[in-house]
Amino acid sequence: xxxxxxxxxxxxxxxxxxxxxxxxxxxxxxxxxxxxxxxxxxxxxxxxxxxxxxxxxxxxxxxxxxxxxxxxxxxxxxxxxxxxxxxxxxxxxxxxxxxxxxxxxxxxxxxxxxxxxxxxxxxxxxxxxxxxxxxxxxxxxxxxxxxxxxxxxxxxxxxxxxxxxxxxxxxxxx
Amino acid sequence: xxxxxxxxxxxxxxxxxxxxxxxxxxxxxxxxxxxxxxxxxxxxxxxxxxxxxxxxxxxxxxxxxxxxxxxxxxxxxxxxxxxxxxxxxxxxxxxxxxxxxxxxxxxxxxxxxxxxxxxxxxxxxxxxxxxxxxxxxxxxxxxxxxxxxxxxxxxxxxxxxxxxxxxxxxxxxxxxxxxxxxxxxxxxxxxxxxxxxxxxxxxxxxxxxxxxxxxxxxxxxxxxxxxxxxxxxxxxxxxxxxxxxxxxxxxxxxxxxxxxxxxxxxxxxxxxxxxxxxxxxxxxxxxxxxxxxxxxxxxxxxxxxxxxxxxxxxxxxxxxxxxxxxxxxxxxxxxxxxxxxxxxxxxxxxxxxxxxxxxxxxxxxxxxxxxxxxxxxxxxxxxxxxxxxxxxxxxxxxxxxxxxxxxxxxxxxxxxxxxxxxxxxxxxxxxxxxxxxxxxxxxxxxxxxxxxxxxxxxxxxxxxxxxxxxxxxxxxxxxxxxxxxxxxxxxxxxxxxxxxxxxxxxxxxxxxxxxxxxxxxxxxxxxxxxxxxxxxxxxxxxxxxxxxxxxxxxxxxxxxxxxxxxxxxxxxxxxxxxxxxxxxxxxxxxxxxxxxxxxxxxxxxxxxxxxxxxxxxxxxxxxxxxxxxxxxxxxxxxxxxxxxxxxxxxxxxxxxxxxxxxxxxxxxxxxxxxxxxxxxxxxxxxxxxxxxxxxxxxxxxxxxxxxxxxxxxxxxxxxxxxxxxxxxxxxxxxxxxxxxxxxxxxxxxxxxxxxxxxxxxxxxxxxxxxxxxxxxxxxxxxxxxxxxxxxxxxxxxxxxxxxxxxxxx
Ligand code: FES
Ligand code: FES
Numbered sequence: 001x002x003x004x005x006x007x008x009x010x011x012x013x014x015x016x017x018x019x020x021x022x023x024x025x026x027x028x029x030x031x032x033x034x035x036x037x038x039x040x041x042x043x044x045x046x047x048x049x050x051x052x053x054x055x056x057x058x059x060x061x062x063x064x065x066x067x068x069x070x071x072x073x074x075x076x077x078x079x080x081x082x083x084x085x086x087x088x089x090x091x092x093x094x095x096x097x098x099x100x101x102x103x104x105x106x107x108x109x110x111x112x113x114x115x116x117x118x119x120x121x122x123x124x125x126x127x128x129x130x131x132x133x134x135x136x137x138x139x140x141x142x143x144x145x146x147x148x149x150x151x152x153x154x155x156x157x158x159x160x161x162x163x164x165x166x167x168x169x170x171x172x173x174x
Numbered sequence: 175x176x177x178x179x180x181x182x183x184x185x186x187x188x189x190x191x192x193x194x195x196x197x198x199x200x201x202x203x204x205x206x207x208x209x210x211x212x213x214x215x216x217x218x219x220x221x222x223x224x225x226x227x228x229x230x231x232x233x234x235x236x237x238x239x240x241x242x243x244x245x246x247x248x249x250x251x252x253x254x255x256x257x258x259x260x261x262x263x264x265x266x267x268x269x270x271x272x273x274x275x276x277x278x279x280x281x282x283x284x285x286x287x288x289x290x291x292x293x294x295x296x297x298x299x300x301x302x303x304x305x306x307x308x309x310x311x312x313x314x315x316x317x318x319x320x321x322x323x324x325x326x327x328x329x330x331x332x333x334x335x336x337x338x339x340x341x342x343x344x345x346x347x348x349x350x351x352x353x354x355x356x357x358x359x360x361x362x363x364x365x366x367x368x369x370x371x372x373x374x375x376x377x378x379x380x381x382x383x384x385x386x387x388x389x390x391x392x393x394x395x396x397x398x399x400x401x402x403x404x405x406x407x408x409x410x411x412x413x414x415x416x417x418x419x420x421x422x423x424x425x426x427x428x429x430x431x432x433x434x435x436x437x438x439x440x441x442x443x444x445x446x447x448x449x450x451x452x453x454x455x456x457x458x459x460x461x462x463x464x465x466x467x468x469x470x471x472x473x474x475x476x477x478x479x480x481x482x483x484x485x486x487x488x489x490x491x492x493x494x495x496x497x498x499x500x501x502x503x504x505x506x507x508x509x510x511x512x513x514x515x516x517x518x519x520x521x522x523x524x525x526x527x528x529x530x531x532x533x534x535x536x537x538x539x540x541x542x543x544x545x546x547x548x549x550x551x552x553x554x555x556x557x558x559x560x561x562x563x564x565x566x567x568x569x570x571x572x573x574x575x576x577x578x579x580x581x582x583x584x585x586x587x588x589x590x591x592x593x594x595x596x597x598x599x600x601x602x603x604x605x606x607x608x609x610x611x612x613x614x615x616x617x618x619x620x621x622x623x624x625x626x627x628x629x630x631x632x633x634x635x636x637x638x639x640x641x642x643x644x645x646x647x648x649x650x651x652x653x654x655x656x657x658x659x660x661x662x663x664x665x666x667x668x669x670x671x672x673x674x675x676x677x678x679x680x681x682x683x684x685x686x687x688x689x690x691x692x693x694x695x696x697x698x699x700x701x702x703x704x705x706x707x708x709x710x711x712x713x714x715x716x717x718x719x720x721x722x723x724x725x726x727x728x729x730x731x732x733x734x735x736x737x738x739x740x741x742x743x744x745x746x747x748x749x750x751x752x753x754x755x756x757x758x759x760x761x762x763x764x765x766x767x768x769x770x771x772x773x774x775x776x777x778x779x780x781x782x783x784x785x786x787x788x789x790x791x792x793x794x795x796x797x798x799x800x801x802x803x804x805x806x807x808x809x810x811x812x813x814x815x816x817x818x819x820x821x822x823x824x825x826x827x828x829x830x831x832x833x834x835x836x837x838x839x840x841x842x843x844x845x846x847x848x849x850x851x852x853x854x855x856x857x858x859x860x861x862x863x864x865x866x867x868x869x870x871x872x873x874x875x876x877x878x879x880x881x882x883x884x885x886x887x888x889x890x891x892x893x894x895x896x897x898x899x900x901x902x903x904x905x906x907x908x909x910x911x912x913x914x915x916x917x918x919x920x921x922x923x924x925x926x927x928x929x930x931x932x933x934x935x936x937x938x939x940x941x942x943x944x945x946x947x948x949x950x951x952x953x954x955x956x957x958x959x960x961x962x963x964x965x966x967x968x969x970x971x972x973x974x975x976x977x978x979x980x981x982x983x
Contacts, residue, residue, distance in 0.1 A: 023290075033209075037211075038202075039202070039205070039206075039208075039209035040201070040202020040203070041202070042206070042368070042369070042418070043208075043370075044368045044369070044370065044451065044866060045451045045865065045866045045867075046450070046451070047451070047865065047866070047867070049451075049865060049866040049867040050368065050866045052368055079202070080201065080202035081201070081202050083201070084201055089197065089200065089201065093197075093200040093201060094200075096196075096200045097192050097193075097196035097197055097199075097200050098192060098196075099829070100190075100192075100193065100196075100659075100829045100830055100832070100833045102193075102196060102199040102200055103657035103658070103659070103833055103837065104199075104367070104368070104369070104416070104417060104418045104419045104420075104656060104657025105195070105198075105199025105200070105204050105416070105418070105657065106206065106367075106368045106369045106418030106419060106657075107368050108199055108200055109202050112200065130874075131874040131875060131877075132874075132875075134874045135873050135874045135875050136873075137874075138368060138866065138871065138873065139368065140365075140366055140367055140368050140419045140421070140837075140841070140871070141368075141419055141657050141833075141837050142833055142836060142837050142840070143836035143837045143838075143839055143840030143841075143877055143880065144840070144874050144877050145836045145877075145880060146832075146833050146836065148874075168881075168882075169829075169832065170190045170828055170829045170832065171190075171825075171828045171832075171884065172828070172832060172835075172882040172883050172884040173592075173596060173881055173882065173883050
């Protein structure tokens, strides 16, 4: 640390009050992963190019590799670790698991949080709106299609509708 | 072993179960390599060469060592033993010893208390280089013998030259009604996994080394560590962490793995390295750029009479898998349509660029691209429908090709029929309005390499089962899940045989201390090989349980069925015991219940030198129709939709198969339109854009719609009949798109990526009445050695090389 003073912040992390001390130049990504041991948030570039590190800051998605840890002072941060609660997984987590939208799973936390932000504003997004909302997140495994299906399924379930994956999404066309 | 005849109602196989690790991956609980930390852990940074080709004159690490918080600095002299994935290419050093061969080659490494300190110290290392002339292209490597990038290889800067001939080519061309010669170029590209490579080493109090690493091949890393560190292999443990994407890019043993192991041995503390995205580009091992010339003779109905295939690979600075890659560019041309006579010439060049290696489809997408476009041109020459022409000349199931590949099941015909019908091909081909077009292409891929990377007679995959008296089952296997779902496949297969729930199974994989060897997650081998090994282990366990239960219930063993966590009388289902009770009975009778299973691929009929690349227990097949919209003003190609049929043999889990098909189409789309690993056009061979932003890959906005058809035609060698899907569906996408562009605007783009600039250049040429084409003009003249000649099976050959006839001048 070359003798530099640590910064200290208080904020809300996944709904709980948290405090943490860290080297002041650290990004929120680094603070979460290294100083708070929340390794669910991933990185693919640390240059703001891939969306892998997305978290919600006061409910809005941000690239945690581009936000200083200091900027979280007094604010509310949500990471993938805060999506599920004692009652169970978030509907998006359920549908990502159900559709195989997480292949290697490395991009998944970022997609989940950006999708959550989308559904908070739009409970019935069209395929085009989903594509638009997720266009800042790269996934190299899925071709995005299972991710769209997972978001659509979760949106329907959150609206209280019964919905299953179309047969062609699971078995292909006849 | 494969249980095909057993047409019972599957309980698990063919069902869209969740993956066994799905919840962990959706909650952030999966621990990837960089997520692991140990107390007292140090951080490593690797200094890389800024020179593309140079001698190392001196390295001064004293300033770095003096930085407070630095615990060790190492250079090439600390790791003098070379290594490499192939026994014939042991040409890498973990840190360069006396010479650097590309910008990014590792030169020195630091272990320090934190990453910032390691980084600062790394920048204080002083290296003096003496520049050498660079070798920047295939052509240059052929022309320029000195300086050599390596002091081994077939000539100067030519790494490898192969020449194989199957049957009498001249007779074949003489029998043709039409002969075409075309030249194609496939630009290199890279895997770009979202997870950067990371590794953590711990040399512990017992002088034993553990390495956690994001690797697709823990077994080969184990061997490389033992060799380079001079440790007994028994004292080295490699744990592959779940890969955040691999696609072939984590299949070599890597310098950073050896470096952190060495630093841990020196400092006696855990040491971790996580590559930056830029460093991942330098690791590379991605798709070889391939220049190719194809000469094909056909009869009027499109039947191929002979094919002469020439490939030139830009290998980059090291061997890697390159010798295998070279052979692969010539291996699988024969497994889709009948090719009665076939010649292959392949050359791999050493150049001063990051090394190329295996990327999804390993060495086969490039020749497939050329071949499928050439067939489209041939169909047009002959005024045949390209789909019908292909359908007429398919390779027969249960046959042997001219180059001695044994075909098992073959569902390509059905794949073509499905995509032709689904896409409305007959309505659209050559009939859509200007700017819109459809194109078709097909392909095939291996389900695992028939031979291991180093010569041995042992199984390619091993599985160990442990049955717990409470009814739990533990599956141990050396395979590593790279996102394809291999852990889940193990659980599904064992659950099917033992009649239990896949989520009752604890899957323990990819730990060289705890799991039997599986060669790794490459060559689409895992489902077939570990699947068969798991079936064998599970059937052996089932036998023990059957014996004990049969005795207890006084029933013949054949009467017992295993399903729904019970073992029961098929004729009288209420008579039976729970699975857990069955284990108790078996354990009481035989002692602790554990079984093993293993898989070795069948021997291939080829006996000539070079016959080791191409054979596989089974081949998957794919057919694809792409529909595109080409803007003649901007040259921009938009792929609207892809229809793809894939012959999977049988889906172990159709939902995961669909995901692999869609992911393959996605990656193919990227390679077709935008992905390229290229360098600035000067002698410095600087990577043009080692970043996720500038290396273009498809986002949600470019990804096309995909319509998938799964063709199930169980293969006798597959577990429950299953074949591969991880790589095959990528292959037909690029040529289908190129053929569709031609249908849309009448220009041939004979190379990838098909960028707007290339489309516009071809459109301009067309408008000027010139050749309406963009692509390479020719291939370099090469002094090929005499071919190794093999008579084809049809000519009565036995798979051996023909004796060479002495030529008198
Ligand atoms: S790590 Fe890539 S955008 Fe933050
Ligand atoms: S699931 Fe692997 S990168 Fe998205």
